[in-house]
Amino acid sequence: MPPMTQDAQSSRTLPARWVENWRAHPTRVALSCDGVSLSGEELEHRSRYFAGILTSLGVGPGDRVVWEATSSSESVSLAIAIMRLGAVLVPVSERQRTHERHTVVSDVSPRLVVSANGLDLGDLDVRQLSLDNLHDIASDECVLDHVGLDERALIVYTSGTTGTPKGAVMTHRNLSAHASSLEQAWGWTADDRLLFALPLFHVHGLVAGLFTSLSCGSSTLVQSHFETQRFLGAMRDERATMSFCVPTMLHRLILDPDVGNVANLRLLVSGSAPLSVQLFHAFEEQGSTILERYGMTETLLTLSNPLLGPRRAGTVGLTLPGVQADLPQRGEQERELRISGPTVFQGYWNRPEATAEILEDGWLSTGDIVRLDDAGYAVICGRMKELIITGGLNVYPSEVEDMLRLQEGILDAAVVGVPSEEWGEEVVAYVINDAASLDVEGIQARLASVMSSYKIPKRFVTVDELPRNDLGKLQRHLLS
Numbered sequence: 152m153p154p155m156t157q158d159a160q161s162s163r164t165l166p167a168r169w170v171e172n173w174r175a176h177p178t179r180v181a182l183s184c185d186g187v188s189l190s191g192e193e194l195e196h197r198s199r200y201f202a203g204i205l206t207s208l209g210v211g212p213g214d215r216v217v218w219e220a221t222s223s224s225e226s227v228s229l230a231i232a233i234m235r236l237g238a239v240l241v242p243v244s245e246r247q248r249t250h251e252r253h254t255v256v257s258d259v260s261p262r263l264v265v266s267a268n269g270l271d272l273g274d275l276d277v278r279q280l281s282l283d284n285l286h287d288i289a290s291d292e293c294v295l296d297h298v299g300l301d302e303r304a305l306i307v308y309t310s311g312t313t314g315t316p317k318g319a320v321m322t323h324r325n326l327s328a329h330a331s332s333l334e335q336a337w338g339w340t341a342d343d344r345l346l347f348a349l350p351l352f353h354v355h356g357l358v359a360g361l362f363t364s365l366s367c368g369s370s371t372l373v374q375s376h377f378e379t380q381r382f383l384g385a386m387r388d389e390r391a392t393m394s395f396c397v398p399t400m401l402h403r404l405i406l407d408p409d410v411g412n413v414a415n416l417r418l419l420v421s422g423s424a425p426l427s428v429q430l431f432h433a434f435e436e437q438g439s440t441i442l443e444r445y446g447m448t449e450t451l452l453t454l455s456n457p458l459l460g461p462r463r464a465g466t467v468g469l470t471l472p473g474v475q476a477d478l479p480q481r482g483e484q485e486r487e488l489r490i491s492g493p494t495v496f497q498g499y500w501n502r503p504e505a506t507a508e509i510l511e512d513g514w515l516s517t518g519d520i521v522r523l524d525d526a527g528y529a530v531i532c533g534r535m536k537e538l539i540i541t542g543g544l545n546v547y548p549s550e551v552e553d554m555l556r557l558q559e560g561i562l563d564a565a566v567v568g569v570p571s572e573e574w575g576e577e578v579v580a581y582v583i584n585d586a587a588s589l590d591v592e593g594i595q596a597r598l599a600s601v602m603s604s605y606k607i608p609k610r611f612v613t614v615d616e617l618p619r620n621d622l623g624k625l626q627r628h629l630l631s
Contacts, residue, residue, distance in 0.1 A: 177192035181194045184373045201285065202232040202236045214261075216240060220243065222373045229265060235296050237302065239304065242305075243270075268281055300327065305358070329452065335472045336457075337418060339367045343417075346385055348374035354446070379409075393416060398421060410437055418442060449515055466530050469529070476489070477490075488531075495515050496510075518535045519531055533547030541571070562582075562583040564581065564617075567581070578609055579610045579612065
């Protein structure tokens, strides 16, 4: 039978595609969480069992269910059950503080909250059960895998690096189109074995990783936490063919003596934060050319370096299949990236004003400034909201940070603008330094040879670490 086209694949929901794969290959490992493996047949049965329990609890299509996103086979089976039932999955992190979970639960008004061992939700009056509690409830008959493509499937709360998190609403059509796009772009097949140690409360691990891997019929190997030796050992022992990482993980992998195991992968993907050029080349020397891509919660993945063809360091590549991107022409000045297509979200939950600020006529304004390099690949210059205006001139922090990381002794850097009576804003660099002292004047002199003087930090602050969230994204608002 010839492979199904992207349009035909996208016309079916992910749960329908998952079940088809499990029934076609019932004994193949579909999911392995920290070494606990479930075949396709077992995952279908386990998720059906949990869906029956949810039905007994009164959960039905369209109901929101808050799910504490732990990386166990039981927890993932529950999340799949919620999707198969047609309810709306709302992931939260086990690492979140009480007030953060309180914000999500009070905003989304769920039918049910399910966690590993119970969550402190303060004074909220909401039904909450643990995974163990669920097994005490009889599983009822239920109708599965019949939800419509335009029904809500998922509400993911943005990482909140600059303000209060907002719930991005994704439909089954969004998720299905996204899976088909990645399957086509990255040559993803049922023979692949995807390894990752990403949190499942965010779209990188949950949607790009877990959901798409299940859609392609491949084996999904999930580790609950990242530890370099264990991760590299799994690449070898589990015969992984693909792996998704964030740059922080890659920094740690490159220092491990067993980093050569990455050469066994057919595809190593980096995302969620910028990948430095030097790290890209360090992995090239290990026999692995990293594929860097771009996406955001509200659009899922939209740009990618190619599977076949040059992967260019410092770029996020070209538009993925099915995606429309409003990009500058070659030689044109950088400008804000806008995205349109079937993966663009439906809006923020209960936030019409916030939705209207970024979504108009099907086009989403990402807030990211892009330019094209000489080969037509997109380069992310920085965030509009992070733009520093000093003396009336624009400075994109990421450009300065890239140059700082090339300086001897600087392991990492973050650049912010602080108020200045003279300049409006002053460029300040926070750096992690491995030398006894920081040669500020020497660094400024070397930067002066490669960039305009107004972009050079006027002040340097040495820190032990930079504030990053669980996905490695820099939280600049905690520095300025």
